[in-house]
Amino acid sequence: MIPRPTITQLAAQLGVSPSTVSRAFTRPDLLRTDTVDRVLAAAQAVGYVPNNHARALSTGKAGAIGLIVPDIANPFFPPLIRAAQNHATAAGLAVFLADSDENPDREERLIIAMAPQVEGLLVVSSRLPSSRLRDLSGRYRLALVNRDVGGTFRVLLDATSAIHAALSHLAGLGHTRIAYVGGPERSWSNRQRRAAVEKRSRELGLHFMSYSAGPGTYEAAKALSRTVVGNGATAVIAFDDVLAHGLMGGFAEEKVDVPGDVSIIGCDDALATTTFPPLSTISFRVDEAAAEAVHALTAHSSPGTLPATRVAFEGSLVLRGTTSTPRRD
Template sequence: MPSTIRDVARASGVHISTVSRTFSAPHLVNVETRSRVLACAEQLGYRPNRAARALITGRTCNIGLIVADIANPFFPPLIKAAEAQARRHDNHIFVADTNEDAIVEEELVRALAKQVDGVLLCSPRMSNSLIEQLSREVPLVVVNRQITGLPAVVMDVAQGARLAIEHLIGLGHRRIALAAGPRGSWTSKEIRRAAMLAVRGPGRELVITGPNAPTENGGLAVADQIQKSGATAVLAYNDLMAIGLIEGLHTRGIRVPQDISIVGIDDITLSRLTRPKLTTVATPTAAAGRAAVDMLLAYGDDRRTTALINLQTELVIRDSTAPLSSQGSGAAPVVTPSTTETPS
C-alpha cells in the first residue's frame, strides 16, 4: 500500500535511480525532471524507506538511548532534550530502560547495535572494560561516566559535591553523612571522592552509607542508619533519595532542616515543590542530552572530536539546610568510625 520508489518512477516516467537521486543527490538531476518527480512523489505520498536506505548506506539515522530508569525524574528532561536535538538532525531515538541492571544494559546495546548509528549510554552500570568492548561494536557516547578513550558527557558532580559539603561546613556542621548511590555508579564514586576531600579538616568526619537504590525508597531505607550515625547533615546521591530520606526522618520525629540538614543532587522539578524545598546541586541534564547527541552525530566527521564534555553544576540553596543548632543534633550521638562503608 505505501508507495515505493518504483511507483514514483513509473508515475514520472523515469528510472528509479533518478528518483533516488532526486532525494539523495538533487544536484545530479535536471531541474525539470526533479520537479516532476517531486510532484509525483508528493501526490503518491511517497517517503523513502529509511530502513532500506540504511541497508546500503550503513547509516540508519537512528540513535539508541539507554537509561537506567525512565521513570526516575532525572532522566526525562535528558531524554526530551536528546530527542529534540536528534530530530533537529532528522534522527529518531530508541529509548530503552535497563532497570538498573548491567546485564540488561549489555543485551540492549547489542540488540540495538544494528538498528542505530550509535548509542547514548546514560549512567551505565556495566564495567568499564565491557563498555570499551561494546564501543568497538557500535559507536558509543557515555553520559555520566568518564572512561579514558571514550567520548563522554559528564556533569561535574565532584565540584557540586564539594560546594554542597562546603555549604554544610559553613553552616557549622562537623559530622556529615553521605548517602551513596547504587553499586557501579561512576557518579556515586565521584561524589564520594569529592566529599571525602571536602570534609577533610579538624574535627570533621564523613560517614558513608550505601550502596543504596537511587530512589525515594532507597532514601527511606537509609534513614535509620543516618539517624544512628549521629550526623547533623547529609549529602544524598540524588534528590529522590534526599526526599525519601526526609520522609523517613520525618516519621522518626526528626525535622529537616532543624535537626538535620539535607542536600540532594540533580535539582529535579520535584525538588522545588517538596516540603521543605530541597537544597540541591543542579545538574544540567538537558544540556547533557543535547551535547551527547551532538557528539554522537559528529562521531564520523572527526575522530578527534572533543572526547570529553564536562558540564558545570551549581548549588541551589533552598530550605532543607540550616545552621547547626547548638542544642539539637537530633540524631542519637552514637559513635561510628568515620568513613565506614555499610554494605547492602
C-alpha cells in the same frame, strides 16, 4: 493501510526515472527546481514516504541511534532522554530506547543487539565494569554518559566542584557532622560523589559518615533516615534527589524537622521544587551533555569507533529550602 507507494511507482507516474525522485529528496540541488517541486508535490499527493530500511541498506547509514538507560522510571533520565531525542531528531535520526533495568548482563546484551543496527549508542549511567565498557567501546560506536572510562568517548556530569561548594556552605552555617547517603554501588556518579564529599569534609575538618541506600530507591533512603540522624549528622548530602526525597519522607514521619534539625542537599535537580520544603540540590546542564553525546555519535568524521575524549560538565549548587543553621542543643 494500502501498501505504500515506492519511488519507482512515483517515478512512473511522473514519467521520470527513480533516480530523479530519489534525488528530489536527497540531493535537490542536482535537479531543476521545478522538477523538484513537481516530484515533491506528487509525493505529497500520493502520500509517498521514503522507505527507511531500503535507504539504510543502500547507504549503510542506519538513520537512528540507540539509547540505553538503567531505569527509565528514575526521574533523572526522562529529561536526558528527551534532550537526546530532540538533538537526534534535529540531526534527522530516530531513537531506539532500551532500559537495562539496572542489570549489567542485560545491558551488555542490549548493546550487542542494538549497536549493529544504529549509527551509535548512547549508554547512560552504565552499570557495566570498566573493562567491559572499554572492550565494547573498541568494537562499537559508543558514547558513554555519566561514566568515566579511559579510552572511551564519555561525557560526564561532574558534581565535584558543586559538592565542594555545598560543603563549604554547610560548614559556613556551622555544621560539623556530615553524612553521605549513597545510591547504586555500580554507579560511577555515586562513587565520584561519595569521594568528593569525603575529601572535602576532611579538608574542612568535618566529621564524615557514609551510608548506602542499597538499590538507590526512595524506600531504601527513607528506611535509612532514622539511622542517619541517630548518628548525629546535622547535614546530609544524598546521591540524588530521589534519595534526598526519601530521607525527607522518613524525617517527616519521625517529626525530624528539615531544615531545622537536619539540612539536606540532593543531586541532579530531578524533582525541581516539588518537595516541601523545596529541595536544595546540584543542578546539571543535562541538555548540553546530551547534545554533546548525540553530536559525537552523529559526526561521521570518524567512520569507526569514537575518539577517546572526555567531556565534563560541572554542576552548580542551587540552594532552596532544605539547608539552614544546625540547631544548637
